[in-house]
Amino acid sequence: MLEKLTAGWETSTVSDLKDLLEEARQSKFDFVAIPLVHPRFERDHLGVSDGRMGTLTRSDMEVDSRTWTTCVVGKVSEWLDPSSPDETVRLAAEAGMKQELAWASHLAVPAVLMPSPPRTECANYARLLNQVLSQPTMLQLWVRVSLSRPSVADDSDEEEGEGEEEEVQPTEEDGSPRSSKGRDLGRASFEKEATRAEGEFVGSACTSTCALGKAGGKRRRPGAQALPGPGLVPPGPMSPRENPWETWNRLRTLCEFKSSLGVALELTGDLPDPHVLQRWHGEPVKALVFPTAIFLTNKKGYPVLSKAHQAFVLDMYRFKIQVLLRGRNRHPGGYPVYLQYLEHLRLKLFPLPEQDRFESPYYDFLQAPLQPLMDNLESQTYETFEKDPVKYAQYEEAVAAALAVTAPTTVTVIMVVGAGRGPLVRASLAAARRAHRDVRVYAVEKNPNAVVTLRNLVAMEGWTNVTVVATDMRTWVAPEKADILVSELLGSFGDNELSPECLDGAQAFLKDGSGISIPCQYTSYLAPISSSKLWNEVHSYKDLKHMETAYVVKLHNFCQLAPAQPCFTFAHPNRAARIDNTRYTCLRFPAPMAATIHGFAGYFEAQLYKDIYISIVPQTFSTGMFSWFPLYFPLRTPAYAPEASTVEIHLWRNANERRVWYEWALTSPVTTPIHNPNGRSYWIGL
Numbered sequence: 001m002l003e004k005l006t007a008g009w010e011t012s013t014v015s016d017l018k019d020l021l022e023e024a025r026q027s028k029f030d031f032v033a034i035p036l037v038h039p040r041f042e043r044d045h046l047g048v049s050d051g052r053m054g055t056l057t058r059s060d061m062e063v064d065s066r067t068w069t070t071c072v073v074g075k076v077s078e079w080l081d082p083s084s085p086d087e088t089v090r091l092a093a094e095a096g097m098k099q100e101l102a103w104a105s106h107l108a109v110p111a112v113l114m115p116s117p118p119r120t121e122c123a124n125y126a127r128l129l130n131q132v133l134s135q136p137t138m139l140q141l142w143v144r145v146s147l148s149r150p151s152v153a154d155d156s157d158e159e160e161g162e163g164e165e166e167e168v169q170p171t172e173e174d175g176s177p178r179s180s181k182g183r184d185l186g187r188a189s190f191e192k193e194a195t196r197a198e199g200e201f202v203g204s205a206c207t208s209t210c211a212l213g214k215a216g217g218k219r220r221r222p223g224a225q226a227l228p229g230p231g232l233v234p235p236g237p238m239s240p241r242e243n244p245w246e247t248w249n250r251l252r253t254l255c256e257f258k259s260s261l262g263v264a265l266e267l268t269g270d271l272p273d274p275h276v277l278q279r280w281h282g283e284p285v286k287a288l289v290f291p292t293a294i295f296l297t298n299k300k301g302y303p304v305l306s307k308a309h310q311a312f313v314l315d316m317y318r319f320k321i322q323v324l325l326r327g328r329n330r331h332p333g334g335y336p337v338y339l340q341y342l343e344h345l346r347l348k349l350f351p352l353p354e355q356d357r358f359e360s361p362y363y364d365f366l367q368a369p370l371q372p373l374m375d376n377l378e379s380q381t382y383e384t385f386e387k388d389p390v391k392y393a394q395y396e397e398a399v400a401a402a403l404a405v406t407a408p409t410t411v412t413v414i415m416v417v418g419a420g421r422g423p424l425v426r427a428s429l430a431a432a433r434r435a436h437r438d439v440r441v442y443a444v445e446k447n448p449n450a451v452v453t454l455r456n457l458v459a460m461e462g463w464t465n466v467t468v469v470a471t472d473m474r475t476w477v478a479p480e481k482a483d484i485l486v487s488e489l490l491g492s493f494g495d496n497e498l499s500p501e502c503l504d505g506a507q508a509f510l511k512d513g514s515g516i517s518i519p520c521q522y523t524s525y526l527a528p529i530s531s532s533k534l535w536n537e538v539h540s541y542k543d544l545k546h547m548e549t550a551y552v553v554k555l556h557n558f559c560q561l562a563p564a565q566p567c568f569t570f571a572h573p574n575r576a577a578r579i580d581n582t583r584y585t586c587l588r589f590p591a592p593m594a595a596t597i598h599g600f601a602g603y604f605e606a607q608l609y610k611d612i613y614i615s616i617v618p619q620t621f622s623t624g625m626f627s628w629f630p631l632y633f634p635l636r637t638p639a640y641a642p643e644a645s646t647v648e649i650h651l652w653r654n655a656n657e658r659r660v661w662y663e664w665a666l667t668s669p670v671t672t673p674i675h676n677p678n679g680r681s682y683w684i685g686l
Contacts, residue, residue: 282530494604602631
C-alpha cells in the first residue's frame, strides 16, 4: 500500500519545462508526463526532416539528471503509426519511435508512456517494443490502454451529473475551506498547456512540413482513441479483436510477457461489467489515467467520480497504483481539487484491518514451502504461526467437542504430534478445563530446539500432566494408546507438508475403533489464476527449476478466474489395508471471460472434528486466520483462455520411499508440457 498518493500530470506541449515542474510541485503533483519530442514535429525515414535547422527536442541540460530520473515520464508521439499499411508511414513511424525511445533511454526517465496499440493489428508495434526491451535497458514502458472501447460523444461535452452525496471541498492545512483567490493552476500555465493547439519547444522547428504532410492542428494517430467521458453514447457490440484487453494481451504476448512492459490504464465514461474489471487485478497496471472529462460535479461544484468508478479506483489503489491526470480543467479550484478528491478516495482504505497489516509485507512475495520433516523450524517461524487468533481457537473447540464423547470417568489420553513450542498443548489443556475432564498429554516433537521450549513450559507453567517426548512421531513407540491425536501438520495445499505420511505412522497410537484424529479430514483445492507479477517473479530466475516449483505466497496482484474446486482428500485415521497417498485428478473450469492463465492457486479446507473447520479456500475462508498463505503452481508459458472456453488442469501427487512431489499440466484451451516430471525440480523429502 502506498504511504501517499503518487500523482502525475500529463500534458501535450511544454513551453518551459522548469516552470511546468515548479507549477506541478506547488500543485502537489509528483511528476509530469510530457512529450519526448514536440507532437507536431513529424519526421520521415528518407532524411528529409533531418535537414531542418532546428533541434529535435529540448536539451537534456534544461534540468538536472536527478529531475529527469525522478520527476519526468516521457511520452512517445501519438502520430507514430507503425502498423500502417502505407509503407512510407510505417517506416517513418519505426524510425521516429526508435529515435524517441533512444532519447528516453539517454535521459534515463523512470518510464515512457506509449500510445495505445492499434486494435486490429499490433504485431509491428510489438516488434519495436520487444526490440527495445530485449536490449540491456532500464526503460519501463507504459502502454496506454482504455478500460473499454471509446464511446461516441454526444453534443454536450460539458454535461454534468450527480456524483456521490459526500462532498469534498479544498481545505487549508487547518481544515478551513481554501480560498479560490490563491494559486489556481486551472487558470495558470497548466490550463494553457492543456488547451493550446500550438506551441514550440525552445529551438524546435515545429512549424516545418515533412514528407508526411503538414503538422497542423490537433492531430491524432490513426486508430488512437477519442477522449471518453460521462454522457456518452454506448458503443455497439465489440469483437474480441476490438476489446482493449485483448489488444493488450496480444501485445504483451508478442513481447514475451516482459516485466518492463506495463499498462497505463485509462478510465472511460462507461465501465465494463465488474467481473471483467477484476481481470485487471492480475495485470501489470502501473498507473491509472484520469481524463478530467470522466469526473462528475457535486452540489458544491467540485469533481467527483460515479459510484462505479469509485469502487474500481479503490480496488486498484490496493496495488500501489500511481495516478495520472490529463485534460483541461473543468472545475473551480484548478487541478489541485482533482488530486484532493483522489486522495480523499484513497484514505477510505485506511485504517487497514489488523490482518491486512500483518499480511501486507508478504504480498506477492514468493516463499519456498517448508520441509518440516527434513528441516527444523526457527523460533521466529513458530512465533509467527502462534499469533494466529483463529486456528488455535478452532483447535480448542475441536478438542473440547472430542472430549465430550470420551468416557467421563477415566483420564483421557491426548497425544499432540508435532507439538512445536506448545500452542496445541496449550489449546488441549484449555479445552480440558472447559470440559472439566482429566487428561494426560504427550507432546511429541523431533526439533530439539523446540523441545527446550516445551520442557521450560512444563516447568514454568506447572504442566504436571504433560510428558515431552523428544523424537520423530514416525518411529516413537508409545507407552499407551491415545483417545485423541492432535496435529497441525497441514501445509498451504493441505497435504504438501506430508501430513498424510506423518499421520499414517502416528495413527498406530490411536485406540482402535474409538480413537479420534484432529484433524479428521482435509481436502486440497485448485483454481486457475492470472497474475503477471507472480509469473514474472518466477521467470526472473531464468531457469527451468523455478518454473516447476510450487511457492507459498500471499496472493495480492492477481485475478482468480473461477471458483476453486476440490482436488485430493485425505481422512484420518486411515484404516485401509494398503495405504496409498498418491493421487491424480483432472479439473475443468469454465472461463466466463477471456484471460491469460499464469498458473494455479492451491488452497485447503480441513475438518478438525464434526462441524468444526478451518479453511483458506476463498469460498469458505476462516476470517482472521493467517497461518497459511496459498500455494502457487506456475506455468512455464502463460496460456490464453478465450471467453466461454474450458480450462482443463491435470494434477498428480506422486511418491517414492524418499520423497513426494507434484506434477501438473494444462490440456485446454492449450496443451502444455507436464511440469516437474519425476520431481526433477521440486519435491518434499520424507
